[in-house]
Amino acid sequence: MIGLGLIGGSVLRAAKAAGRTVWGATASKEDADKARAEGFDITSVDEALGRDPEALVVLAVPLPALPDLLRKIPAGTRLTDVTSVKGPVHDAVHRYAKEVRFVGGHPMAGTSQSGWDAGSATLFQNAAWVVTPEEADDHLNDVMELALDLGAHVVPTTPEEHDEAVARISHLPHVMAAILAATGADGGPLAMALAAGSFGDGTRVAGSRPELVRAMCEGNRDALLMAVDDALGRLGAARGSLASTGGLAKTIEAGHEGRNTLVNQPQRTKITIDLTKPGALAALRNLGSRGGRVVGLNGSTATAETS
Amino acid sequence: MIGLGLIGGSVLRAAKAAGRTVWGATASKEDADKARAEGFDITSVDEALGRDPEALVVLAVPLPALPDLLRKIPAGTRLTDVTSVKGPVHDAVHRYAKEVRFVGGHPMAGTSQSGWDAGSATLFQNAAWVVTPEEADDHLNDVMELALDLGAHVVPTTPEEHDEAVARISHLPHVMAAILAATGADGGPLAMALAAGSFGDGTRVAGSRPELVRAMCEGNRDALLMAVDDALGRLGAARGSLASTGGLAKTIEAGHEGRNTLVNQPQRTKITIDLTKPGALAALRNLGSRGGRVVGLNGSTATAETS
Numbered sequence: 001m002i003g004l005g006l007i008g009g010s011v012l013r014a015a016k017a018a019g020r021t022v023w024g025a026t027a028s029k030e031d032a033d034k035a036r037a038e039g040f041d042i043t044s045v046d047e048a049l050g051r052d053p054e055a056l057v058v059l060a061v062p063l064p065a066l067p068d069l070l071r072k073i074p075a076g077t078r079l080t081d082v083t084s085v086k087g088p089v090h091d092a093v094h095r096y097a098k099e100v101r102f103v104g105g106h107p108m109a110g111t112s113q114s115g116w117d118a119g120s121a122t123l124f125q126n127a128a129w130v131v132t133p134e135e136a137d138d139h140l141n142d143v144m145e146l147a148l149d150l151g152a153h154v155v156p157t158t159p160e161e162h163d164e165a166v167a168r169i170s171h172l173p174h175v176m177a178a179i180l181a182a183t184g185a186d187g188g189p190l191a192m193a194l195a196a197g198s199f200g201d202g203t204r205v206a207g208s209r210p211e212l213v214r215a216m217c218e219g220n221r222d223a224l225l226m227a228v229d230d231a232l233g234r235l236g237a238a239r240g241s242l243a244s245t246g247g248l249a250k251t252i253e254a255g256h257e258g259r260n261t262l263v264n265q266p267q268r269t270k271i272t273i274d275l276t277k278p279g280a281l282a283a284l285r286n287l288g289s290r291g292g293r294v295v296g297l298n299g300s301t302a303t304a305e306t307s
Numbered sequence: 308m309i310g311l312g313l314i315g316g317s318v319l320r321a322a323k324a325a326g327r328t329v330w331g332a333t334a335s336k337e338d339a340d341k342a343r344a345e346g347f348d349i350t351s352v353d354e355a356l357g358r359d360p361e362a363l364v365v366l367a368v369p370l371p372a373l374p375d376l377l378r379k380i381p382a383g384t385r386l387t388d389v390t391s392v393k394g395p396v397h398d399a400v401h402r403y404a405k406e407v408r409f410v411g412g413h414p415m416a417g418t419s420q421s422g423w424d425a426g427s428a429t430l431f432q433n434a435a436w437v438v439t440p441e442e443a444d445d446h447l448n449d450v451m452e453l454a455l456d457l458g459a460h461v462v463p464t465t466p467e468e469h470d471e472a473v474a475r476i477s478h479l480p481h482v483m484a485a486i487l488a489a490t491g492a493d494g495g496p497l498a499m500a501l502a503a504g505s506f507g508d509g510t511r512v513a514g515s516r517p518e519l520v521r522a523m524c525e526g527n528r529d530a531l532l533m534a535v536d537d538a539l540g541r542l543g544a545a546r547g548s549l550a551s552t553g554g555l556a557k558t559i560e561a562g563h564e565g566r567n568t569l570v571n572q573p574q575r576t577k578i579t580i581d582l583t584k585p586g587a588l589a590a591l592r593n594l595g596s597r598g599g600r601v602v603g604l605n606g607s608t609a610t611a612e613t614s
Contacts, residue, residue, distance in 0.1 A: 108503050128501050155500060165501050168494035173487060173505035175555070178562020179541045180483050183534060185565035187475035189598025189614065190464060194435050194472050195569055196415050198480035198512045205505045206566035210559045221553050227490060228546045234486045235542060239535045246528050248482070252517045255485020258492035259513035262502055291496025307496065 001058050002045060002069065004031040006110060007082045008060025009119030011150065012040060017121040018149040023048055027065070031116040049073060056142055058082060058105075063219045066092045075099030080143045082107055084166065085219045086132045086159035103143040104132035104159060106166070107152055114212060125151035128293065132159045136280035145297055153295050153305075157288035167223035172231060174205050174213050175224070181206040266291065266307035275300040308365050309352060309376065311338040313417060314389045315367025316426030318457065319347060324428040325456040330355055334372070338423040356380060363449055365389060365412075370526050373399045382406030387450045389414055391473065392526045393439045393466035410450040411439035411466060413473075414459055421519060432458035435600065439466045443587035452604055460602050460612075464595035474530035479538060481512050481520050482531070488513040573598065573614035582607040 001012045001024035008024070009031065016022045023041040025048035026032050036042045049057065049072060059081040061069060070092055073079065077100045083089050086104045093102045109127040111118055129147035131154055133140040144154045157165075181203040184191055217224055238251040273283050273294075284302075287293070292306035308319045308331035315331070316338065323329045330348040332355035333339050343349045356364065356379060366388040368376055377399055380386065384407045390396050393411045400409045416434040418425055436454035438461055440447040451461045464472075488510040491498055512520075524531055545558040580590050580601075591609070594600070599613035
């Protein structure tokens, strides 16, 4: 485990709790000391990377730290990551660490806290863990097994589809919460004294640390731009309708329908996917695109739920 | 009590629980039957309005029902309301019921449910109850006393300031939640499968009944337009910054600051306001503008908290 913040520290704890042999490294002396004090095997980055050529290496470092780190990774290393954006990570891996075996990953879990202290062994229970494989092979199976061991279900997709989806359901919500919080606070003390449920809910994630929100959103610039443009178009249309006819029917009804889509997730049925067959990669990606997920692995057969 | 939906039904229950003599009327036979079954004195609108010329009449009907109702109200009646917008209500009262004594009101409480069944005697505990008096007199005191009796604190302001504030902290959040929910759902099944905390919080109020959200937002058209324009400008600026420099610093930091303003409400100090003095009305409105509130009444002296 390289990087021992909220996510990396949680992976280390959860993997140990699942009975795996784990060790870690981090550039943060504070996080390293705390992890060591809790009995974890913490060493230098070079020593951690060199200890066992068969180990599964998990990167949990911010995007800007990746190039330097990737240059250090020995050829043949079995690699995954837990960063919130996938296109730029795949690009960096291809550019700086060509000889590694890589499957991208992104567990959809977190809190507004950060650092080792914020982590927990149960953070990934029932969470979606995205994987972005470039082929269906034993390394992919190992990465999926890690996610399943940690209590998550696995959502396979491409880096591009992942980045577009999280732009809409994770990064755009942060941008919208920031806009709403600033617009509300501009209403002055009376507005703040009257603010209740809807404003509180709508602005909650604006309480997260600004530098983390920025890193996450700015790291997904292209996909976020498309999502922001979509929201801008809808907000402009709402404005036009309110100004011209006084009505908001289309806006409010489309929003209600969207919320219903989230709340009433479709019924899922179990299927199996043979990961040794040609077309397994396409089958996995198709599963993810349709909102499905892998919930178990038995040798090279994946048990999946699809809608 | 005229109108026995969520708010009207809650006022009736809470006022009875506070030891007041209450009776009610509603156009909804269903709500009337249910209220009667719980032992409340429910009659026709005409009988309810005619029973006691000294009674405090509380209107809890939708905006479109006001003109017809206001025409029936006897001259000299002591009137208040609990509608979510104040400018249009004041205008309607001045137009259709000139000879009444009126103080506008708006308790900042509610749920996503509606109708008699959704109400409760404790709905207003610790809630802000806005009043929009046009003079400081014994009728204002009676309306404030009702709000205090029901467990609320009183925020005095003008109809215009109220409508601008709620546009920002109540109506805009509904519009933004609708935009976010629709934009997210457009991401398809993968996006919905990955949606977690930030999207769930940001879209929660989009689950409310569309016709109620529309009535609330469309009823405050002018003030909501200003708030939407403000949000559009900010979202456009975020878009421009992301496209040109890739940065979102200003957007995310302004949002974080706005959220902090909400969470870290200022320390309040107790003051008293003599309601018999000239300038009492201005003092009350000034209190509300600064985020303060009336928390008690002793004869014609108001105990208030200000920041």
